[in-house]
Amino acid sequence: GGGGNFGVVTAFEFKLHQVGPQVLSGLVVHPFADAENVLREYRAALEAAPNELTCWAVMRQAPPLPFLPAEWHGKEVLVLAMCYCGDLQEGEKATQRLRAIGTPIADVVGPNPFTGWQQAFDPLLTPGARNYWKSHDFTELSDSAVEVVTAAIPRLPGPECEIFIGHVGGAAGRVTADATAFPQRSAHYVMNVHARWREPEMDQACIDWARGLYEAAKPYAAGTAYVNFMPGDEVDRVEAAYGGNYRRLLEIKQRYDPLNLFRMNQNLRPMEAQRAA
Template identity: 55%
Template structure:
């Protein structure tokens, strides 16, 4: 394991408002644990920042000492890019401050915040921006990769709602990137991932959502999966953009609304939300209950923040994760057959295959408008 000399540590700590964590300490061991339990890396130091000035200090130190650099926001990246071996980790996890202006429908939030932090701040005003479906995910990583979730069919990708970003460059300069300031950098930040600097603050456009929404699950046996998926395909092609439905194929977890005999058996679940008025949404989601013979369902009005956290128990920190993904413009029957076949071969009860429907507003921006390159994906 690479180590820093005492003089280097002192140099980093000088003028640093946060905490510098070194190997051999319990805080260091805790800080190098991220969401994916398969990742086990040992940085030479972890700079836990509390302000943009700390990030500038850490970036300059890494550059001047020729250290490999990794940036930790929420620590949710599957590949473990939040950590590095033998280098410096800039840990933003203490930087979570959020400000919401309900009059202009804008929110600013620091780079270490999670989706749950942002949702909590915006939902106090009945507002939200499109985010992912696991509340412990970091805002930064999700946004820089593009970002989509339950609201995306109506309001677009996360990056489509990004107004500006405060960025610390590799040269240690703090700049603001937007459509009018450093527009080339702003283009790259929207889908180009974490390759262009350390984003310490985001500004998002917000939309009226909730605070209560119609959402929930309809669960069918795997024997009906192909018919369910074919009907799902037809339903989504005509569904209003306020409706988002994702399908999940897996072994049934012990959900309280499922009969005990269903637990551990192969199922297909429809996870749905109607982000408009719940009374208007109820008749629109009724067809989802009639795709076959459900083994269980749980649909009702609940806080939007609760639905955003609904899948957290299945996506727990420390689990050993390996993900593969692909973008589709449509769900062909041959693809459906292949997916159903593989559900019978899942190596563990925690494995699953899911289709996240986006389309709608996510497809409207021109492909060249941002670095995100998959506008045709449905």
């Protein structure tokens, strides 16, 4: 959780959990015109959701997915991407409220292999694109935050740009804030503004779009962020992202990497490296 600048990993120890092999998962696609109402209902549904259920909201132009009517391809949509890791019948009950929101264009939630669900978005993330990300954590998905986020979608600079919002809680909240480097252990929402494009001449438009939404959403954000969603130019935000754990991480860095050899991520610079600069 300290990022990519603390050392070389030589081994992992995994604790396995029984899942599947079938899980209830899939997408519910809504017209973007209904986005504000869908997000408010989404927020309410997750307040009572069991730990086995996760659901992320994705806003973008609809790709040419085979289950979407052709007239929706390229139009703005809001997608609820959900997965229930438990008994399939219990999953049908747990997802009922989310699937009852509004009048969706398509609902393709059903039993799927867990490994298949893990790969569901791979076709949208093929290599070769240019990327720029900005992120906020929200302790709550307020109406004001919803209005700011949805206002950015009509200004999407390209067909691969998107915003996704995920709800984080469950087991992650049963770890104390100082147990690992990642400090945000309370139930919260994470927003990732994902600018993605192919042509170099689109660089400035896509980056400006992501930065503009980030700034507009800042008054409603918690101040923390998931470090892997932060771009390389956010060096001034590293301390806030780690919160109360920053000083301890800096002590570890100072002890084991005083010359800042491992610096190719969101960098914590030891004092020797700062003096050398």
